[in-house]
Amino acid sequence: MNSRNQAGESSGENAESKKEHDFDEHLNKIFKPEFIFIFVKPKNPIISVAQIKHLHSSRKNVNRMKYYIKKAKKLHSDIICFHESCFHSTKNFKLSHRYIEEIREECKKNSIWCIFSEDIEIKKKVYNVALLIDRAGKIRGFYKKIHLSGDYTLAGKKIRVFKTDFARIGIVICWDLAFPEMFKRMKKSGAEIVFCPAQWWYERGAHDKDREKRELSILKSLVKARAFENLFFVALCNPLIDSKQQISYSAISSPHRILKEIFGKEGLITAKIDLSEITRSEKIYK
Numbered sequence: 001m002n003s004r005n006q007a008g009e010s011s012g013e014n015a016e017s018k019k020e021h022d023f024d025e026h027l028n029k030i031f032k033p034e035f036i037f038i039f040v041k042p043k044n045p046i047i048s049v050a051q052i053k054h055l056h057s058s059r060k061n062v063n064r065m066k067y068y069i070k071k072a073k074k075l076h077s078d079i080i081c082f083h084e085s086c087f088h089s090t091k092n093f094k095l096s097h098r099y100i101e102e103i104r105e106e107c108k109k110n111s112i113w114c115i116f117s118e119d120i121e122i123k124k125k126v127y128n129v130a131l132l133i134d135r136a137g138k139i140r141g142f143y144k145k146i147h148l149s150g151d152y153t154l155a156g157k158k159i160r161v162f163k164t165d166f167a168r169i170g171i172v173i174c175w176d177l178a179f180p181e182m183f184k185r186m187k188k189s190g191a192e193i194v195f196c197p198a199q200w201w202y203e204r205g206a207h208d209k210d211r212e213k214r215e216l217s218i219l220k221s222l223v224k225a226r227a228f229e230n231l232f233f234v235a236l237c238n239p240l241i242d243s244k245q246q247i248s249y250s251a252i253s254s255p256h257r258i259l260k261e262i263f264g265k266e267g268l269i270t271a272k273i274d275l276s277e278i279t280r281s282e283k284i285y286k
Contacts, residue, residue, distance in 0.1 A: 024158075044275070045166035045275070046271070046273070047077060047078060047079050047271060047273055048268055048269065049081050049236070049260075050068040050080055050081070051250040051262050051265075051268075052064045052068060052083070054086070054241045058091070061088070065116070066102065066103070069107065071268055073112050075270050078112065078164075079115065079166065081115045081197060081235055083239040084174050084197040085199060092119045092120070092126050093119065104137040104139070113134055113164060115130055115132055115171060115197060116131060117130040117145075118131075127154050128148075128151055129142050130143045130197055141160060143156070143158075145172075145175075147176045148175065159189075161190060167275060169195060170183075170189075170193075173196065173198065174197070177226065178222060180225070183230050184230060187231075187232060191230075191232055193232060193233040193234075193235065193273060196236045197237050199238065199239060200215075200238050201245045201246055216263070223253050224257075231285065233255070234251075234253045235252045236250055240264070251269070255278070255281045256277075259271040
């Protein structure tokens, strides 16, 4: 849950839809995403989530991301996910920014997929965008955060599921995790793993005591619930931030249990994903 102030609403739904359409068209023209693969899906893809210490220096944050991309590759990961607004918490970035180019190049060097989120500005319109980078360093897709909470960006409208060489994946961002209908729609579109870059903050007035403990319990429940409700895998990625309101918790969950988790420290969690569990579970609960 980003802590920034929310911008004023658009003057009309039609105007807002046109803004989003123009934004999407611009992204597609720049990157020309090609969703054509020789699709030989591994039975047990390996996924990583990096909970890194978020610093006030964008340069240092990008260097940490590059370090963990290399580390995930050494663990034979197919993909690594980073947290929401992972370069800087208050700046907007152009798609051509050198930091985005550096992450793309690092993915290419290590032949690994990557998901990260930033506030992207095109033609004076800003969205919280999660970019999906492939093993060749190309941008294969993007998702714009739909459910805002304290964001000053515009809200996205489209739910997206992407076909990769290891699984069909969905992407949500932070507060989206609290809206089960999004996950149901991704399930219908064939999603097998859903990634959630986040900066999960809690409102101090929500808990009268034991705030961190109670909010952590809620966050864990949301991750497990979304995975069980839809019988797929969910990967949540938060940063480590020096703030009493930030819940520095990241996890990878199967439909039935948390496979890996990390709380209150920097680190990389990695899990082998048994996609056949989805089919087995669907037979049990049909």
